[in-house]
Amino acid sequence: MTNPRFTAAAALAMVACMVAPQAWAKQGDVLLRARAIMVAPNEKSSAILPAFPGEQVKVNNSVMPEVDVTYMATDHIGFELIAATTKHSASGISGTTGSLGKLASTWVLPPTLTMQYHPIVDGHVRPYIGAGVNYTLFYSEKPSAALVAAVGPTKVHMSSSFGLAAQAGVDIDLSEKMFLNFDIKYIGIDTNARLNTTAAGVQRVKIDLDPIVVGVGIGMRL
Template sequence: MKMNIAALMSASLLGMIAASPVVAQEAGDAYVRVAAARTKLVDKGDVKTNGVLDPAAGYSTRETFHGVVTGGYYIANSIAVEASISTPATTDNLPAGSLLGTPNLGDDEFTMATLGVSLHPFRGKFQPYVGGGIIRHFTTQERDGLGVGLNIPNAYGPYVHAGVDVAMSRTWGLFADVRKAFYHTNATGLLPLDATYTQFASVDAKAELDPLTIQLGVVARFGRGGAAESDTRIETDTTKWVLRGGLTSLTLADKVALSVGGAVYPGAGLSTYEHQTPSIQIGRYLTQNIAVNATLGFPPTIDIRGAGSIGALPKLGEVTYGPTMLTVQYHPTRSGRIRPYVGIGASYMIVFDTKDGAFRNLKVDNDLGWAFEAGTDIMVSQNWGIFADVKKALLRPNAYGSFGGAPVVGRTRLDPWAFSGGAAFHF
C-alpha cells in the first residue's frame, strides 16, 4: 500500500512537470535574478592574544540583510554560467567566550561577488537547480569600536548553492536559493588594556567566515523557451510614464567631525548598519530620451553607534528619516530588452524622529544635497520589466545633543549609497 501511494505521488509529480509550460533554458538563453537576502557567518576561529592561543576566546557577528543581483547565460541546454554581486552588508564583532562582556571590537562592511556554473535539469513550472563556483569577499569599510586598527582582509573560496525557479509565465518567475561558501580571513587589531589607551594587547584571529546566504526574489528569462515570437517581441518604447517598485538597501559613509563642550574630540566616528526600506519611483518622459524621476522610500529607523575614539560607548541614539530624491535622467535607448539610464538631481533627507542613547537631547537637521544615479530596466515584455539601480547622495546634516552635561555638535558626512531592485511598469 505504501509503495502504491509513493508510486502514485511520483507519477503525479512527473505529470505536473511534464504538463508545465516550457520556459527559456536552451543554449543562448539568459536570465536575471533580483533578490532580498539574509547572510550569517559561522563565527568560528582560533583567537590569539599577544601571539598566545586562547582556546576559550570567541566572537559573534550579527546576521545581515542585503540585496543580490545575478545574471546567467546558458552555454548549453540546461547548463548556465552565472555571476552575482551583493549590496554592502555590515557585521559587528562582539567578543565571546573568555572575552564575553567586552564591548564591540568594531564593525566591518563587505560585499560578495560570485562566478560559477549551475545545472537546471527540468523545464517545467518548477525548475530546481544546483551549482557552485568561486566567491570573493570584499571588505569595503572598517570602523573601530573598542578595538583599535581593526583589519579584516579580503578573502575568497568555493561555494555551492541550490534553489528553485517557479515560473509564473514564460518570462517571469519567483525563486528561492540557499548558498553556502567556505573561506576564512585573518583579522587583526589592538585591544586597549587601560582607559587611557596607552597600553594594548594585540589580537588576531583566523576567522572562519563560511557564510550561509538565503535569497528570495524575482527572475526574468530571455530566450525562446517554446514561446511564440509574438510573445517575446519588444517594440521601441513610446510610453510617457514608468513606475518602479521594490526594495532599497542603504549604507552610510558614517563620517563625523565631533566637538564636545566646544572642543574638537579627535578620532571620533560613527557606525550604522545597512538598512532596507520599500521604495517607489515615478518617472515621466519629457522627450524620448529625457525623463524626470522621483524616488520615495518608507522612513527607516536606524541605530547610531560610536566608532573610533568613541567606539566603546553604548548606542548613541536612534534616527528615523525619509530618503527622497528627484533627478533628471538620460536614457540613451528605449529599444531592446536592456535600457540603461543615468541621472543627476537633488536628494532631501527628512528627519521625522530621534531617540536618545548615550547622547541626550539628540537632534539631527534635515539636509539637501546633490544626487547621482545609474541603472537599467531589463524588459521581459512590452510594458513589464525588472530594474536595478544605484544612487549616491551627498548629505551632510548637523547633529546636536549633550554628553555628560556638555554640549555635543557633530558635523556628519552620511553620503548614502542606495541600491534598489524590483519591478518596472511602463505605461
C-alpha cells in the same frame, strides 16, 4: 550555397525579435517601480565636541522598500522621483562613546528628483543615467538606552540637508508592460547632530553620510 536550415533559423529569430513583447517607454509614459533598496552610508564624522574631541561616530546600513515614479518628458529624457524612508543608528567608534555602542537612532526621509537620459528607446535591455537634487529630513530622533544611562535624559536633533545625486540603472523586459530594474545612486547628505544631555551638556557632531543606494525591483509602464 546558403544552408536552408540556417536561413530558416535566422528568419525565425528575426520574427521572434519583432513580435517579442517589449515594455519600452515613449514620450508621455509613466514608469512605476517598486524596489528593495540598501542604503549604505559612506560617512565621515567630525569629533564629538566639546567633551570628546578624539572620538567620532559611524552609521549603520539599512534595507527597506522604495517606490519611485518616472515621467518620460521625451523618448530619451525622463524625470524620476523616489519615495522611501530608512532607519539608521549612530554609534561611537572608540573611547568613552565607543564603549556605549549605539548613541542615537533616527529615521531618514530623502526625496530625490533626478533627470535621466535613456539612450536606447526600443530595446529589451534599456540602460539609463541620471543626475539631480536631494532634500533629506531626519525625524523621530531618539537617544539610545546606553546613552541615557550614562548622561541622563537626552534630546537629539539632526539638521535637514540639501545635496546632489547621481544615478545609473537598467530596465530589462519581462513582458509587454512589466520589467526588471537594477539601480544605483549616490546621494550627498550631511547633518549636524546636537545632543542635549543632562550630565554632559550640549554635544555636537557633524556627519557627512553620502550614501550609496543600491536597488532591485519590478517596474510597470502605465
